[in-house]
Amino acid sequence: MPHRDSYDAVIVGGGHNGLVAAAYLARAGRSVLLLERLDTTGGAAVSTRPFAGIDARLSRYSYLVSLLPQKIVDELGLRFAVRKRNVSSYTPTERGGRPGGLLVDKADEARTRDAFVRLTGSDREFTAWQRFYGMTQQVAERVFPTLTEPLPTRTALRERIGDDAAWRALFERPVGEAIEESFRDDLVRGVVLTDALIGTFADAHDASLAQNRCFLYHIIGGGTGDWDVPVGGMGALTDALATAARTAGAEIVTGHEVTGIETDGTQAEVRYRSADGDGTVRADHVLVNASPHHLAGLLGEETPAKPEGAQLKVNMLLRRLPKLRDPVTDPREAFAGTFHIAEGYDELAAAYRQAAAGELPSAPPSEIYCHSLTDPSILGPELAAEGYQTLTLFGLHVPARLFEKDNEAVRDELLAATLARLDAHLDEPVTDCLATDADGRPCIEAKTPLDLERDLRLPGGNIFHRELAFPYADEESGTGRWGVETAHANVLLCGAGAVRGGGVSGVPGHNAAMAVLGR
Structure with a gap:
């Protein structure tokens, strides 16, 4: 139970953004209470041992971590580190x-050039x-x-970028146009497009520019676009934040679920169970480190239309990495970066059309x-010594609507089809490599x-809690100074639903704290 009846700030939700906000406000001398529904x-940024009796976290x-500014790590004194991945991606194919x-x-430009030449016949x-x-x-x-600065205007951000062609390609025209103008090879086009589709159900040419x-959020992280591995797993970050x-x-x-918020714009009352x-x-x-949809319900207001996710998330523990059909590439390199499956440009378009029509993608x-x-510390010493490995799979173009009739049956059908597409590029079925838990069950969850x-x-x-917004102020994304403001002066979004939210970044938590502190 809370120790006091009143606080300078109450934070709803103990995800990583809520923890960032709590740390900043407490360090500034504010009294802070964070209420978290779970134990x-x-x-979502946690490490767990999902398989019974198996020491794999x-x-x-x-x-993965890309959008977390080093500024937040340094200012909060976090004992947390990431490791770079030399291999950015591997995409299997079969030609001729x-x-x-x-x-x-x-890390090796010449090697990458050679791989492009082998694939396409030239270095074009x-x-x-x-x-x-x-x-x-x-x-x-x-x-x-x-x-982590006050929200710029659209004009100010365009001037800061200082490249009209880049602005048009990324902010004004469907990104599919820039991809098609830049690349000719279908597989190369697909590899580029995937960053526009993570958790986003859209076509390359969607007029909404959701893609x-x-x-944009997938290519700006850290000023490099690198996606890094959190040492100790994602829970190492949130544990460090909770400690801070x-x-x-x-x-x-x-174990305290917030059930309602009432406010007059100056003082608020938060109800919990x-x-x-x-x-x-x-x-x-x-x-509020919850979605705008959930916040409206807490305030007793009309809830906006529910957004829709579009991904399959699969965790696996393997006794060994599977062998590839590709005789040139070592599986330890292929799986170290992002291993693309059925993500050619035309394949992505076909999968989108099928899902939009209410069907599971055939590929x-x-x-x-x-x-x-990259980081074997997430495995117990015995598992690491025996060569066990984790695999994380993220499926695209499977919107929530496809699962509404029978979530479990559709999930199982989709998982089987997804693994079959992977197996097409392997010399052995990936399921033959799965570890088993203490009860003899395969170590896989979807x-x-x-x-x-x-x-x-x-x-x-x-x-992302709702559709991502461009990182500038306009009529659609809001005109508040920090992009966290709501219709109520003393109620702020500090989660992924804020402008510049989404991903593991801590940015909305930082910005909400700065809004409270008037910085």
């Missing part, structure tokens, strides 16, 4: 009856790749630092990576958007 903090929901693949090695696509990602890195270097917004918040004086109470009964607490400010696109190749809604209260299973 532990961390939200997996990043169960979110799993021969299996092969495209390996992008960020490699040169286009270098040019395209040179452009995105320039955008990243200029946009990423703005995420552009997703693409408590050390600074924040009070964190788990726990095993010990119902209660209320007053606050000058309420920071479900997905991507895999192996955390334990989560649909409906599962994520049930487990984490993500509306429609949307991992």
Whole structure:
């Protein structure tokens, strides 16, 4: 139970953004209460042992770090580190009856060029790749630092980028146009497009530009676009954040679900439910690390339309990595980066059309990576010594609506089809490599958007809480100074649903705290 009746700030939800906000406010001398519905903090950014009797600590929901500013790590004194992945991606293919693949090695430009030449017969696509990602890195270097500053106007951000062609390609025209103008090879086009589709159900040419917004957040992280491996798993980050918040004086109470918020714009009353009964607490400010959809319900207001997630999340523990059909590439390299499956440009378009028509994609696109190749510390010593590895698979273009009739049956059908697409590029079925738990069951679990809604209260299973917004102020994304403001002066969003939210970043938590502190 809370120790006091009134606080300077009450934070609703103990995900990583709520913890960031709590740490900043407590360090500034504010009295802070954080109420978390579950028994532990961390939200979607947690590490768990999902397989009975197996000492493997997996990043169960979110799993890579790109958007977390070093500024937050340094200012909060977090004992947390990430590791780079030299291999950016591997995409298996078969051409002329021969299996092969495209390996992008960020540490070895000559090797990557050779891989493009083997795939396409010339270095034309490699040169286009270098040019395209040179452009995105320039955008990243200029946009990423703005995420923890007051929200710029559209005009100010455009001027900061200083490249009209890049602005049009990423902010004004469907990203599919830029991809098609830059690249000719279908597989290369698909590899580029995937960053626009993570958790986003859209076509490359969607007029809404939802795919552009997703693409932008995937290529700006850290000013480089790199997606790094959290040492110790994602739970290492949220554990460090919880420690920082408590050390600074924040009070964190788990097992307490917030059930309502009333505010007059100056003072707020927060209602909660726990095993010990119902209660209320007053606050000058309420920071909500939940979706705008959920916040409206807490305020007793009309809820906006529920957003929709569109992903399949699969965790696996293997006794060994499977062998590839590609005779050139070592599986330890192929799975260290992002392993693309059925993600050619035309394949992605076909999967989108099928899902939009209410059908499961016949060739479900997905991507895999192996955390334990970069960071074996998530495995117990015995598992690591015996060569066990984790695999994390993220499936695309499977919106929540597809699971509504029978979530479990559709999930099983989709999982089987997805693994079959992977197996097409392997010399042995991946299921033959699965470890078994203490009860003899294969170490594999799959989560649909409906599962994520049930487990984490993500509306429609949307991992971004709602559609992502461009990181500037306008009529659509809001005109508040920090992009966290709501219609109530003392109620702020501090989660992924804020402008510049989405991903494991801590940015909305930082910005909500700055809004309270008037910085």
